[in-house]
Amino acid sequence: MRKKLLFLVLTTLLFSGICLAATQTEIKEDFKPSTLNQPYEEYPQVNSQGYARFRIHAPQAQNVSVSLGLGGRGGTVLTKGDDGYWTGTTAGPLDEGFHYYHLTVDGGTFNDPGTLNFYGSIRWESGIEIPAHDQDFYELKNVPHGKVQQILFPSKSNNTSMRAFVYTPPGYDKDQSKRYPVLYLQHGWGEDETAWTNQGHANLIMDNLLAENKCKPFIIVNAYGMTNDVKMGQMALFKIEPFQTVLIDELIPYIDTNFRTIADREHRGMTGLSMGGMETQTITLANLDVFSHIGLFSGGSITMNDVNNNPDFKDKVKLLFISSGSRELGGGRGGRGGRGGGAGPQANVDAMKQAGINAVFYVSPDTAHEFQSWRRSLCQMAPLMFKD
Amino acid sequence: MRKKLLFLVLTTLLFSGICLAATQTEIKEDFKPSTLNQPYEEYPQVNSQGYARFRIHAPQAQNVSVSLGLGGRGGTVLTKGDDGYWTGTTAGPLDEGFHYYHLTVDGGTFNDPGTLNFYGSIRWESGIEIPAHDQDFYELKNVPHGKVQQILFPSKSNNTSMRAFVYTPPGYDKDQSKRYPVLYLQHGWGEDETAWTNQGHANLIMDNLLAENKCKPFIIVNAYGMTNDVKMGQMALFKIEPFQTVLIDELIPYIDTNFRTIADREHRGMTGLSMGGMETQTITLANLDVFSHIGLFSGGSITMNDVNNNPDFKDKVKLLFISSGSRELGGGRGGRGGRGGGAGPQANVDAMKQAGINAVFYVSPDTAHEFQSWRRSLCQMAPLMFKD
Numbered sequence: 164m165r166k167k168l169l170f171l172v173l174t175t176l177l178f179s180g181i182c183l184a185a186t187q188t189e190i191k192e193d194f195k196p197s198t199l200n201q202p203y204e205e206y207p208q209v210n211s212q213g214y215a216r217f218r219i220h221a222p223q224a225q226n227v228s229v230s231l232g233l234g235g236r237g238g239t240v241l242t243k244g245d246d247g248y249w250t251g252t253t254a255g256p257l258d259e260g261f262h263y264y265h266l267t268v269d270g271g272t273f274n275d276p277g278t279l280n281f282y283g284s285i286r287w288e289s290g291i292e293i294p295a296h297d298q299d300f301y302e303l304k305n306v307p308h309g310k311v312q313q314i315l316f317p318s319k320s321n322n323t324s325m326r327a328f329v330y331t332p333p334g335y336d337k338d339q340s341k342r343y344p345v346l347y348l349q350h351g352w353g354e355d356e357t358a359w360t361n362q363g364h365a366n367l368i369m370d371n372l373l374a375e376n377k378c379k380p381f382i383i384v385n386a387y388g389m390t391n392d393v394k395m396g397q398m399a400l401f402k403i404e405p406f407q408t409v410l411i412d413e414l415i416p417y418i419d420t421n422f423r424t425i426a427d428r429e430h431r432g433m434t435g436l437s438m439g440g441m442e443t444q445t446i447t448l449a450n451l452d453v454f455s456h457i458g459l460f461s462g463g464s465i466t467m468n469d470v471n472n473n474p475d476f477k478d479k480v481k482l483l484f485i486s487s488g489s490r491e492l493g494g495g496r497g498g499r500g501g502r503g504g505g506a507g508p509q510a511n512v513d514a515m516k517q518a519g520i521n522a523v524f525y526v527s528p529d530t531a532h533e534f535q536s537w538r539r540s541l542c543q544m545a546p547l548m549f550k551d
Numbered sequence: 552m553r554k555k556l557l558f559l560v561l562t563t564l565l566f567s568g569i570c571l572a573a574t575q576t577e578i579k580e581d582f583k584p585s586t587l588n589q590p591y592e593e594y595p596q597v598n599s600q601g602y603a604r605f606r607i608h609a610p611q612a613q614n615v616s617v618s619l620g621l622g623g624r625g626g627t628v629l630t631k632g633d634d635g636y637w638t639g640t641t642a643g644p645l646d647e648g649f650h651y652y653h654l655t656v657d658g659g660t661f662n663d664p665g666t667l668n669f670y671g672s673i674r675w676e677s678g679i680e681i682p683a684h685d686q687d688f689y690e691l692k693n694v695p696h697g698k699v700q701q702i703l704f705p706s707k708s709n710n711t712s713m714r715a716f717v718y719t720p721p722g723y724d725k726d727q728s729k730r731y732p733v734l735y736l737q738h739g740w741g742e743d744e745t746a747w748t749n750q751g752h753a754n755l756i757m758d759n760l761l762a763e764n765k766c767k768p769f770i771i772v773n774a775y776g777m778t779n780d781v782k783m784g785q786m787a788l789f790k791i792e793p794f795q796t797v798l799i800d801e802l803i804p805y806i807d808t809n810f811r812t813i814a815d816r817e818h819r820g821m822t823g824l825s826m827g828g829m830e831t832q833t834i835t836l837a838n839l840d841v842f843s844h845i846g847l848f849s850g851g852s853i854t855m856n857d858v859n860n861n862p863d864f865k866d867k868v869k870l871l872f873i874s875s876g877s878r879e880l881g882g883g884r885g886g887r888g889g890r891g892g893g894a895g896p897q898a899n900v901d902a903m904k905q906a907g908i909n910a911v912f913y914v915s916p917d918t919a920h921e922f923q924s925w926r927r928s929l930c931q932m933a934p935l936m937f938k939d
Contacts, residue, residue: 201674221659225611247658266661270635271609273654273661280668280675286589287668303712308703310717313748315696315758324691329698336809339727360701370703421724 190214190252197278197291199261204277213256213293215239217275222247224269231257231264231291238267258490259295260535261362263288281362284353290362295535299371300542301364306374307333311366316417320408325387327414328356329422330366332373332380342423344381344430344549347410347454348541349388349439351462356385362534368542378546381430382422386414388435388442401438403445411450429481430549432456435463436537451479456548458484460540461491461532467514477520484544485512486525488536523547578602578640585666585679587649592665601644601681603627605663610635612657619645619652619679626655646878647683648923649750651676669750672741678750683923687759688930689752694762695721699754704805708796713775715802716744717810718754720761720768730811732769732818732937735798735842736929737776737827739850744773750922756930766934769818770810774802776823776830789826791833799838817869818937820844823851824925839867844936846872848928849879849920855902865908872932873900874913876924911935 194208194216206218217229219241227249232238241249263283266273274280280287309332315324332343348365350358359365365383372378390405419426433454435443440462447454448469457480459465465483470476485508492508508524515522525543527536582596582604594606605617607629615637620626629637651671654661662668668675697720703712720731736753738746747753753771760766778793807814821842823831828850835842836857845868847853853871858864873896880896896912903910913931915924 203673219659221657223613223657224659225613225657268656268659268661269609269611269613271607271612271656272664273656274664276660276662276674285591286664303703305705305712308712310700310702312698312700313754314698315691315754317693324693324696336811366701366703423724 188255198294199279199290199292200277201279206277207275207291209291209293213259214253215257215291215293216252217241217250218277219249219266219268219275220247221249221268224249226267226269228267229264229275230267231262238264257291257293258530258533258535259293259298260530260533260538262291262293262533264291265289282353282355282357283362286353297539301367301371301538303367304371304374306370308370309333309335309366309373311360314417314421316414318409318413320405320413321390325409325414326356327384327386328360329385329418330360330369330383331422332369332382334380335382335423339423342425344379344432345418345422345424346381346383346432346434346456346548347415348383348385349433349435349442350385351435351437351439352389355389356387358534359383359385363538363541365541368538369545372542372545379549381545381549382418382424384414384418386410388439403442406442407446407449410446411453415453428453428455428479430455432458432482432548434458434460434484434541434544436460436540437462437532448473451475455479455481456484457482458486458540458544460486460537461488464511466511467518470515470518470520477518481521482544482547483512483515483520483522484525484540484547485522486527486536486540486543488527488530488532490529490531491536492526521547576643586682587667587678587680588665589667594665595663595679597679597681601647602641603645603679603681604640605629605638606665607637607654607656607663608635609637609656612637614655614657616655617652617663618655619650626652645679645681646918646921646923647681647686648918648921648926650679650681650921652679653677670741670743670745671750674741685927689755689759689926691755692759692762694758696758697721697723697754697761699748702805702809704802706797706801708793708801709778713797713801714744715772715774716748717773717806718748718757718771719810720757720770722768723770723811727811730813732767732820733806733810733812734769734771734820734822734844734936735803736771736773737821737823737830738773739823739825739827740777743777744775746922747771747773751926751929753929756926757933760930760933767937769933769937770806770812772802772806774798776827791830794830795834795837798834799841803841816841816843816867818843820846820870820936822846822848822872822929822932824848824928825850825920836861839863843867843869844872845870846874846928846932848874848925849876852899854899855906858903858906858908865906869909870932870935871900871903871908871910872913872928872935873910874915874924874928874931876915876918876920878917878919879924880914909935 191210194210196205197207197209208216219227227241229239239251239253241251243249275289278289281290312329314327318325388406431454433443433447440459444463447457512522512524527539530536579598582598585595585597596604607615615629617627627639627641629639631637663677666677669678700717702715706713776794778797819842821831821835828847832851835845900910900912915927918924
């Protein structure tokens with residue numbers, strides 16, 4: 164009985180605390196349309212605290228909700244007004260940066276007609292952008308811009324031509340004698356070769372770094388990494404071979420033939436996010452004669468075990484960059500942060516450094532397993548690449 | 552009374568006729584997923600006759616319909632099954648080629664989650680592809696492929712960088728001494744610079760023509776033509792100046808500086824579809840010192856009046872290509888086909904030819920004001936361009 168009473172008191176205190184906090188946080192009514200909205204669309208909106216507000220027209224619907232809410236705490240249920248519009252605001256502020264979401268309308272999954280779509284979760288999803296305090300590094304500015312090219316390269320292993328995107332830095336077409344290093348930069352599970360430009364702004368990140376002379380110019384190639392298609396929940400079926408064949412035997416030779424690359428391993432890197440990080444880990448470790456720069460963003464793991472098992476590693480790897488969103492670290496999210504190594508990513512990178520390897524660990528503050536972590540990771544990693 | 556009876560008899564006959572026709576046309580059950588579906592999505596489907604079938608999951612919805620139906624005769628109302636899926640088939644076959652559409656779910660406008668989205672009607676709409684008997688000319692084949700590049704060019708008049716897409720033909724990067732003519736190719740109202748690649752397959756049309764040595768290689772540039780934003784029903788507010796400034800003063804100089812163009816009027820063309828045709832008409836007639844090749848696809852009009860009013864026209868215009876979908880001709884659709892000239896487009900082009908102008912009129916068979924007409928128009932026009 165005493166235990167029960169204690170529990171009741173504690174619970175009451177806890178709930179009072181939450182209610183108090185909720186009352187204290189006043190939602191500022193300075194909502195503006197998200198920068199990813201379709202033309203003329205007023206909703207979704209975002210306020211200066213990072214709350215998102217949605218508004219959907221569906222006068223005869225029974226229920227409408229938004230998958231986006233506070234991380235792990237479910238979505239946002241909208242309520243219907245007399246005008247046939249369903250509206251609702253997230254229960255709290257969202258993390259800075261880009262978020263995927265979708266609507267549930269009367270039990271069906273639809274995209275928000277107010278905003279642009281982005282390929283994630285093996286489908287085009289709605290996207291919303293929460294302005295970030297550091298968004299300057301990926302903003303479209305009045306600086307020289309590189310180009311993003313869609314190429315169709317022959318893939319014998321798939322018996323078709325496959326699409327990839329290639330970023331060439333500003334000035335690429337001016338000085339025809341200059342050759343460039345190449346970074347093969349991969350998306351995550353359920354995304355495709357459009358992600359790093361559309362969601363990641365990799366091109367703008369590079370344009371802005373180059374304008375400030377903060378990194379060497381290099382080419383970036385985004386290919387489709389789910390050659391071996393894997394549906395949600397079937398990651399165990401994933402095989403690296405189909406993509407490795409496309410990358411090593413088909414795409415790299417095509418790029419080296421059709422772009423002015425420095426076609427040696429010293430000037431070739433591979434990096435990926437999430438599942439793309441796992442692909443990077445597997446493919447680079449098996450192909451140190453092809454790659455010298457390795458980046459693992461929120462995915463994959465290279466530890467001292469790998470170094471010890473691979474006598475070439477120390478000599479051949481010129482940069483190992485490992486990163487994570489701060490909200491991924493720790494045990495709360497299935498230990499994603501632990502992927503950086505058994506004893507934690509920082510300890511792992513410290514051990515690498517001790518062994519004389521140019522290893523770097525970066526944590527994106529206050530972000531989770533989302534694109535803001537990876538935009539920042541690219542911005543941190545690029546200045547360290549191809550330095551000689 | 553007699554009149555009423557006659558009306559009744561006629562109406563009955565008419566309806567019997569329709570019913571008879573509907574009974575006689577048996578729908579073949581050979582439906583397959585549309586080629587534009589998202590990965591793993593089984594619906595929408597298309598059969599060998601051109602019927603489309605839709606299937607939408609929305610178990611608690613009250614009504615679901617599809618905007619796509621028989622031209623001008625309204626959409627397709629779906630009916631709900633016990634499994635919570637709404638299904639329905641168009642009342643008749645659709646025209647060959649690409650069609651935009653959207654869903655109405657309980658009074659709200661949404662996209663079909665089964666298919667990819669394409670920018671039209673100032674929003675990303677669902678798309679479906681009805682296989683065409685002549686689709687070979689825009690299919691992805693095992694031939695050398697050009698590249699489609701996204702560029703961000705500085706626009707002083709808009710005080711920002713603007714996006715455009717540039718197609719460079721196969722081999723562009725190999726022979727650095729070779730220079731190319733340029734076609735500025737514009738989208739229609741409500742579309743943007745993505746349309747000619749995504750919906751139009753302009754890159755594949757060129758790759759295939761070039762592989763068969765059927766046309767000269769040239770660069771294609773797709774810019775955003777609605778610089779002076781115009782909402783639906785506000786076309787009267789459209790002004791050409793903002794886009795003309797971007798095109799003539801900003802984009803063309805950028806292209807000539809950053810690509811290996813032949814930077815003279817003899818090797819520069821402009822073409823557009825629908826509203827883009829109107830833009831092409833206005834801009835080329837005012838800038839014959841800039842352009843020599845003119846294409847009007849289902850929009851704009853250049854007649855003997857223009858020739859007579861413009862003494863330079865005969866000397867300076869090397870090709871005038873005018874086209875239309877066959878279903879646009881005649882009075883039924885607001886006389887769109889009449890845009891080719893007062894006495895009809897064929898008579899207009901005949902008069903041009905008589906006057907010694909290299910004018911060509913092309914009618915796309917059995918298509919309306921849609922992209923199949925414009926894919927075919929580009930395929931017909933390209934071999935006639937930049938021949939010397």
